[in-house]
Each structure stands twice: as C-alpha cells, then as structure tokens.
Amino acid sequence: MNVKQAVPFFGVSNMETSLRFYLDGLGFEMKNKWIDEGKLRWCWLEIGDAALMLQEFRLEGKLGVGVSINFVCEDALKIYREITARGIAAKRPFVGNGMWVTEVADPDGYKLFFESKTDVPEDTVLP
DSSP: OOOOOOOOEEEESOHHHHHIIIIIITOOEEEEEEEETTEEEEEEEEETTEEEEEEEOOOSSOSSTTOEEEEEOSOHHHHHHHHHHTTOOOOOOEEETTEEEEEEEOTTOOEEEEEEEOOSOTTOBOO
16 A cells, blocks of 8 residues: 555644644654744654644634544553643543543644553543
C-alpha cells in the first residue's frame, strides 16, 4: 500500500495557547515548522508514532465541533496520570469496548481520546 499515515490538520485560534497544550501538557514534540515574517504559522507535532498538524486561522465560528481523534496506546491510564500531573483536565478513565478510555479537549474544542486494551469489565471507572 502506498498510503502509510493519516495526519489530522487542526485550524487553531491561537498557536501559542495550542502549543502549550500539546507540547507542555500532552507531551507532543514539534518535528517541523513553518515560520513566516517571524511568526510560527504551521507545525507538525508527534507523540510516539502519531502526528498532527496545527495552523493558526482567523475563522468565523467555532473550531473543533464534531472533530475527534482516537489515539490507541499501550497504556491510556499512564497517559491520564502524566497529563493530569501537567495540569491538563482529562475525563476520568472508563472501560468501553474492551478499552480504557480518557478524553481531553484542546483549547479550540477538538476532542482527543487516548485508549488502550484491557480485560477489566465494561463500564468500570478509574477510582
């Protein structure tokens, strides 16, 4: 197959706010960027084998509505603990469809789900 990866591209309302969330809060790393007239206009971020792109847009209306990304992980509970320790508000993990799931929303409302397989019974909520 020629297709190797799908990379979400998020329009963001404030690049600095979004970078604090993704880099400092979630632990992504910036791998590529475009600077125009001294301002960061676009970037490629990675965490593990997953990636996404951000670009600041001046759009009317609400960004992020109806958009979500599900990251399949080795240990979603570890990610939950790491990101909440960095001050990110994440929903308490629960088991759904045989996976631990935790959810965060970025500054523009894009929903990010971190999931990992488990044998724990359905509907269990992390204490």
